[in-house]
Amino acid sequence: MRLTPGAGRDIDLGRVDLFDLDxxxxxxxHPIWDVMRAKAPLHHQALPDGRExxxxxxxxxxxxxxxxxxxxxxxxxxxxxxxxxxxxxxxKLMTSTDPPRHTQVRRAIGAKLTARVxxxxxxxxxxxxxxxxxxxxxGGTFDLAEQALRLPAMVTGPLLGIPEQDWDELVRLxxxxxxPSDPHFQHGSEAAxxxxxHHELVTYVTEWVKRRRSAGGEDGSLLDHLxxxxxxxxxxxxxxxxxxxYSLLLGANVTTPHTVSGTVLALIERxxxxxxxxxxxxxxxxxxxxxxxxxxxxxxFMRYAVxxxxxxxxxxxxxGAVVAWIASANRDESQFTDPxxxxxxxxxxxxxxxxxxxxxxxxxxxxxxxxLRIFFEELLLRFPSxxxxxxxxxxxxxxxxxxTHLPIVIHKRGTP
Numbered sequence: 001m002r003l004t005p006g007a008g009r010d011i012d013l014g015r016v017d018l019f020d021l022d023x024x025x026x027x028x029x030h031p032i033w034d035v036m037r038a039k040a041p042l043h044h045q046a047l048p049d050g051r052e053x054x055x056x057x058x059x060x061x062x063x064x065x066x067x068x069x070x071x072x073x074x075x076x077x078x079x080x081x082x083x084x085x086x087x088x089x090x091x092k093l094m095t096s097t098d099p100p101r102h103t104q105v106r107r108a109i110g111a112k113l114t115a116r117v118x119x120x121x122x123x124x125x126x127x128x129x130x131x132x133x134x135x136x137x138x139g140g141t142f143d144l145a146e147q148a149l150r151l152p153a154m155v156t157g158p159l160l161g162i163p164e165q166d167w168d169e170l171v172r173l174x175x176x177x178x179x180p181s182d183p184h185f186q187h188g189s190e191a192a193x194x195x196x197x198h199h200e201l202v203t204y205v206t207e208w209v210k211r212r213r214s215a216g217g218e219d220g221s222l223l224d225h226l227x228x229x230x231x232x233x234x235x236x237x238x239x240x241x242x243x244x245x246y247s248l249l250l251g252a253n254v255t256t257p258h259t260v261s262g263t264v265l266a267l268i269e270r271x272x273x274x275x276x277x278x279x280x281x282x283x284x285x286x287x288x289x290x291x292x293x294x295x296x297x298x299x300x301f302m303r304y305a306v307x308x309x310x311x312x313x314x315x316x317x318x319x320g321a322v323v324a325w326i327a328s329a330n331r332d333e334s335q336f337t338d339p340x341x342x343x344x345x346x347x348x349x350x351x352x353x354x355x356x357x358x359x360x361x362x363x364x365x366x367x368x369x370x371x372l373r374i375f376f377e378e379l380l381l382r383f384p385s386x387x388x389x390x391x392x393x394x395x396x397x398x399x400x401x402x403x404t405h406l407p408i409v410i411h412k413r414g415t416p
Contacts (some may be wrong), residue, residue, distance in 0.1 A: 161221025258402025
């Protein structure tokens with residue numbers, strides 16, 4: 001998805017198709033979202049197959065939909081690939097469950113992912129990132145977007161308890177879930193790709209649990225921790241363990257790579273911002289926050305209205321699917337000055353919603369944020385100059401905003 005928008009003139013919202021994958025692969029949705037925020041903050045679209053959904057694009061409305069679980073439920077599915085077919089894992093998978101059950105499971109899992117806990121992993125993560133960046137220093141073309149898909153596995157694989165020989169296959173399967181129509185990951189139809197990936201990921205965690213139980217003892221990993229989680233006084237069932245393990249794998253793998261590549265592209269396109277960050281390492285936290293706002297890799301999440309609900313001057317009928325466009329909220333003029341400018345010294349609080357909002361706020365945020373901080377610390381230290389060495393290629397997905405290819409070359413002029 002293009003991150004720097006063009007002009008938004010002459011957009012006919014009646015003809016806009018937010019399910020058009022070309023819009024995200026080679027088009028530009030930002031001018032459309034700009035017009036929607038101004039003229040149709042609650043936008044209805046009916047698809048040719050009869051499915052329909054309502055979109056909210058303003059920051060406050062996105063926060064309301066994601067935050068008010070009593071009005072907008074997660075228990076029929078939360079991603080647009082499930083539109084029209086209720087999620088079979090609803091009420092079992094943590095991300096497709098509302099409080100209080102969601103809160104009980106989240107609290108137990110989140111205890112292993114607090115900022116204090118993940119701080120102890122800092123040295124291991126830095127070593128993994130330095131190892132990841134080494135090939136780019138060779139002077140040839142380095143496809144950052146392609147290689148970055150593996151970065152979360154290098155960082156979180158040991159923490160999850162996943163052996164290295166399984167990383168590449170799990171990265172491929174999680175990419176299939178989030179971009180089932182992208183030719184890099186598609187196997188047959190979109191539905192077939194999703195079915196294969198879901199089945200293989202859940203099977204992988206199921207078999208992992210069986211092996212761990214047979215081995216006995218504990219290895220301290222996050223997946224191992226799932227087997228001891230209790231919610232409402234009861235342990236998770238094997239099905240819940242498999243589904244939540246699947247969710248952890250997805251959460252670990254699918255957004256951080258695209259924040260990395262999208263932020264690096266923004267810096268390449270704005271060398272003055274790159275120079276500013278390199279000259280002042282204290283700006284790295286600002287760079288991370290601006291990169292998250294700018295890329296908004298989880299482009300949207302979906303909820304269902306429990307009853308007829310007024311929002312943005314319109315009404316969503318009971319049972320209606322509502323898509324909250326995070327990428328639009330993060331460019332809302334009412335919240336961000338010059339929202340279409342990438343500015344690592346952005347003044348004021350950068351209150352982006354790239355990690356979501358409300359009960360389902362990203363449970364892995366402390367780990368993801370620390371990984372991004374360390375990545376850019378090491379990149380700025382080692383890379384005097386970064387240039388494009390070919391055209392970026394965008395991910396064919398209306399759920400995840402990112403790239404499949406970002407060829408770069410590092411010029412070793414100057415000193416870090």
